[in-house]
Structures are given as structure tokens and as C-alpha cells.
Amino acid sequence: MSLYLLFAHEPYYPLPAREINTSVVAAACLLHPHVKQPDGIRIHQYLGQGRRPGEIVPLATLTQELGGGAHWPKVGDWEAVVADLVRLIRNEGCDALSLAPPSSAPCCAAAPTARSASSTRPPRMHLLWPPGPKSSPGPGTPAPRLGRIGQCSMAW
Template identity: 50%
Template sequence: MYLLALHEPYQSPQHPVPINATIVHALTLLHPAAPQPDGGRIYRCLTEFPGRTPGEVVPLSTLTFELDGGQLWPLVADWEQVVDAVVHIARHQGCDAMPMGLPQVAAVLVGGGPNTVHELYHPDGTRSQAGPVERQQHLDELTGHVRRFAAEGPFWPGDNLVSPPREPRVLPYKPYRSN
């Protein structure tokens, strides 16, 4: 499993565009520099939710959706602190990562939940909608990039990883339902 986190853009001399997203191996959430047990509980959400596929790229927004649209985050973790720590670890070569400068539309789509439909306004004054199908297309493309990278060798999640917490025994999943 891989976590896709959107974050505040930063400049990097290795990239021509600002980096606004980072993909890391799920195990990076168990890095000792990530706040614990919060990182471990996010790791469990990422890896234990029913129906995940090995090698899948899961955006943080999907976890938010699965935690009742974010209402259950306080019972699980301070996701902002964990994401900040994971991005810091990745930027300082404490793990393998795929830093990316996602185009605005891709960032909007993967930043929204899996059922969100977005109204897109174009420079020529026209509008269109993009939603779950387009979001999944972007995630499939990112998963392909990760698989090609991982084919050269496994993603290194960092050293001295901690064990995920055993409590709570069952995490409070409740996929968001509008209305």
C-alpha cells in the first residue's frame, strides 16, 4: 500500500514545478520521526480497510471519506501532524518517496472524496464536471508510476520502524454518506 498526501507546495531544485503531493510506502507511517501512535493508526486505516489491493495508491482524502467525511479523525489521529512529518522525512531522504507536482485538476480530484463531483470552470468561459471516474483514472496513472518505480526495487520506508498500535482493536470506519 502507498499513501498519497497532498500538501503545501514547496520548491525543489530537482523538479521544474512546485511539489504539492508525495507518495510514500504505507510503512513510512511507522517511521520513528512520525508522531506515534497516530502514524501507526493511520497505517492501520490504510492497510486494514476492506477491499484494498496490494500496491494500491490511497489518497489521504479516501481515508477521510472512510472516517465519516473526517468526523472520526479525532478518534484516530492528528493527520495533519503525521502528514507534515512524513513529507519532512521524504524531503530529507529518510525514506523512498515520489514527490510530484500534480496539475491543479488532478490535485482537486484526488484531494476530494471518491464520490465527489467537481464543477470545473475553463478559461474560455465553459464549464464541465469531473468526478469519480476521472479521479480513478488519475489514481490508476499514479499507481502505474509507483509500480514502475517499485519494479526496480522495493520502496524503502525508512529505518527503525515501530510496530503499529494494537488499540483500538477495530478502527471506527464509517464511509461518509451524504443525506
């Protein structure tokens, strides 16, 4: 099942004046041998419980589901796992969609679609990769593959 994890992290600067402080990775990245284990495996297992294919699950949602973070110790060391994922992203060890804060030139954007107040479905998001030379990725950049996720569900 294709699931994605959205998380904020300490910023890094792959290009001058471009801050990256949020990333989206495929849940399978949690299983990578360079991610702290068995924590990555346990977070992966928890992430998949009750989700639909294509959902992007914010780390904050997992924290809320885990009693405001009180039960994280039973699942895993999320801080170490996030640090390992960021290292993997920076070393191109896993595909990621990296997001810049709005104050800098964003490399992509997420736009919610409308839904009625009575809807029981989760909100839908469109991930956008803007065209043009300033935002075009370089050769071998994995972000466009994730940028083509298109329309996906956000788990709140």
C-alpha cells in the same frame, strides 16, 4: 502487504521553479520513528483495512471513510503525520514519489486506464516517469523506485 498513501501538502521547491505539492509514500513510512506516534501507527492500521496489495489510497479517501473527517480524532492527527512525512521526504528519510502540479514541469504523471461502467474493480492507474535529461532523477533519488510501481489500483 504493499500499500501506498497519496496526499497533498504545502508546496516545497527542491529545484528552482519546480513546485512539489503531492506525494506518494509506502504505508510503512507511517511507522517511521520521526512520524508522530502512535498516530502514524493507527493511520497505518486503518489504511490496511480492506485494501488489496499495491493500492494507492488517497488521504481524501480515508477522510471520506472516516465520516467526512469527523472520526479522524479517533485515528490520529493526520495533519501532523503529513507534516512529518514531508520532512522525511525532504530529508530523504523515506522513499517517495513526489508530484508537481500540471502547470509546472511535472516530474511524473498518473494516467487512468479505461474501464467499463459496470466494472466493480477500482480504476487502474499507470504511474509514469518520463525519460530524458530534464526529468531524470539525480543519484540516490528514491522516486524512480516508486515510479516503477507501474500499474496499481487507486482506492476511491
